[in-house]
Amino acid sequence: MTDGHASSLETGDAPALPEDVDDVRDALISWYEADHRDFPWRRTDDPYEILVSEVMSQQTQLGRVVEAWEDFLDEWPTAADLAAADRSDVVSFWSGHSLGYNNRAKYLHEAARQVIEEYDGEFPRSPDELSELMGVGPYTANAVASFAFNNGDAVVDTNVKRVLHRAFDVPDDDDAFERVAQFAMPEGESKVWNNAIMELGGVACEKTPTCDESGCPWRRWCHAYETGDFTAPDVPTQPSFEGSRRQFRGRVVRTLGEYDELELDELGPRIRVDYGGDYGREWLRELVSDLSADGLVNVEKRDDDTVVRLRE
Template sequence: MTDGDAPAFKEAAAVRDALTSWYEADHRAFPWRETTDPYEILVSEVMSQQTQLDRVVDAWRSFLDRWPTVEALAAADRAAVVSFWTDFSLGYNNRAKYLHNAAGRIVDGEVDGVDAGEWPRDPEGLSELKGVGPYTANAVASFAFDNGDAVVDTNVKRVLYRAFDVDDDDAAFEAAASELMPEGESRVWNNAIMELGGVACGKTPRCDEAGCPWREWCHAYRTGDFTAPDVPEQPDFEGSRRQMRGRVISALTEYDELALDDLGPRVRVDYAPDGSYGRAWLRDLVSDLADDGLVDAVDRNDEETVVRLRK
């Protein structure tokens, strides 16, 4: 993390509450988010490894219609499972074989420390299943048993890099993710931060459109630099309202307060008080930021409006 102490982490409780509240208020409805069955969650995680989530829904439902339990999958003919995988274009067929093998090991009690038909409840135990790597094991432990570590995938790295200026280093990402995740709440937290990366902080960010809950603290939103480890070039948002909002925040970070006509040229080089991009346009932009709790706009006696960051 830059300088070893990202300022937002001093407000970790507020950061956590903002994200979980945002997620719980509204998120994409995927059926595997409505279950804590480790078998159903493992199927969704293996299917999602190389397939867009919207396409996984039909395949997941069809798979569970055919093999509704881990016992049913273990008893299935492996060729039939592989054929299903091919029919739904789910990627490497080895994943189907590994999933079938994992079901057999669960049913036969071949995982250390658990009885036949029972599931290991932590990432370490789940990793004993063939084809279940650290990420998938942690996801199943989190979403089925609320007993996982902080998930760190490409989306989560992008979020942490942009929001908190975390160094592009696996150990730094792991440390930051672990510090932020509330203890014992891996299910909601990992769902929420991955939703943030999928909905608001994709390769082309949708900060305002998606109501990103971390705009108040976000380094990228403040500076307008939305590059990331998987986004080596600045996303195409030149001239967008999002970019202009970021410039307002950046300017106000440098100055205690600015009058509209002093702020305007720092947001757009073509700012003209009475022009298309003038006071009326800037007031509207500032009003949006004020509604989001990011700035305050104060009208002085001489009718001059002064803008400052909200403390």
Template sequence: MSEDAATALSGVDEDTVRTALIEWYEADHRDYPWRRTDDAYEILVSEVMSQQTQLDRVVDAWQAFLDRWPTVADLAAADRAEVVGFWTSHSLGYNNRAKYLHEAANQVVSEYDGTFPRDPDELSELMGVGPYTANAVASFAFDNGDAVVDTNVKRVLHRAFDVADDDSEFERAAQELMPEGESRIWNNAIMELGGVACEKTPSCDAAGCPWREFCHAYQTADFTAPDVPTQPEFEGSRRQMRGRVVSALEGDRELALDELGPKVRVDYVPGGEYGRDWLRGLLSDLSDDGLVSVDERDGDTVARLRE
């Protein structure tokens, strides 16, 4: 552990800290369905869905997704266009997440005989699975992960123990605090603390935060926290327009530019600001992501979802 991390946790009775948090979590926490399973596939789906969507909104989409593709083999065998269409219809953020999830399912089936790897490093080899998601799946499915460090955890560590606003310091402090071999309950508990008690506007007393007695912020009334990146406005954004393109092509499967344009923007004008050149740019992005095929046919540009 670095000097900064050691200083931040100096004087902290780590056993007391751990016990207080775990007992608080076990006594009462938000009951999300993916917290009641250790199925790696179901947990991966929940992690990918929650990357850009509030957890309460993920519940219905997660259940509907699993009803449609209940196993990793079912997802691997699915038509990718259907998976992308589901993602769009449930407003789950960037459509390439659906594409990567489908490709990851194929990797599990073809490279791992349908059984998920248990180690974060191996899980990171799956398409679209970054270090955070790999560690979350290893933790929640196999109790085999490191300490998870997301925005909520950074906020908690910064406020409670005055950990410096530096990713490496957060990772060191989080790992130091996590009880060895208990990544499942610990990571759930500390993320819950950040989600219900130590939000941007904290609810220390109302949520019964178990760390109040030794929390630096609570003692000093200084609740500043690391800067939190914000998502760009969705309404009218390029991301929204990309989703509309996919939705339109899912229904009609193949459309020329001037047929597709009005389905994406009501103010589409072939030669206008939001016209053919603008639409070709969206299609180029989607083509680069492997979601759309664009062909020139009889003088028209024709787009369709890739199979």
């Protein structure tokens, strides 16, 4: 890491976040609020609707969940409607939409009955209370508390672990992930934070990351971006493309396609956010020299500058 670190007392024996942790938080939230995938359950704070989305999303691709979620709510718009339904109808819906594991449909139906019969139709609001509902484990309970009531802890799923491991070099240890995740989350902002960090893991920091293409807001702090090592708990071998010379050669060609020509110091920041230092002018000069030798670009000296353009 290039920045200093906060006191290790703040996150136990796990690596600490950078000292400018507020900037880290603001960068992620601003990135998420500027643009994110528009799933319909992100537009509601109804705990029933969110619970349905969370149960459906278990081991099912989110793109496939949207239609099933909308159809389910058309059929049973409220927890009371679901509680009054025949369980066989709910299971039939589940299997008909290929949502897998019919037990989840049974548990969801029973959870709706609990809300009506044991909680007078009002969903419990805390993760601990939500965990009392049938089939609602700690992760789902925390997600509903976060997204419906802004009352959750930091979510720690596979995507979040991957992000924290790469960005802040958190070791592959569940306790360490929990501590760092909880410290990173701004107090009282579980809804936006958990959505944002899961979005980061889902669109920018996937198993094969797209750091620059997705405009990852944590590049300036990221250990993996700095070192080029994008391994993670669920990525045992480093992707062969991300961070490689082949990747940056492609970026040079694509960038020059948008301009007639660029000087090295104009081109550099456009192909990597950390241009400078070890990845400054000499690194870039070698890269464009390779492209020139391959007949892809023209490199020309003008006064004290080096100008690069695509070869026609």
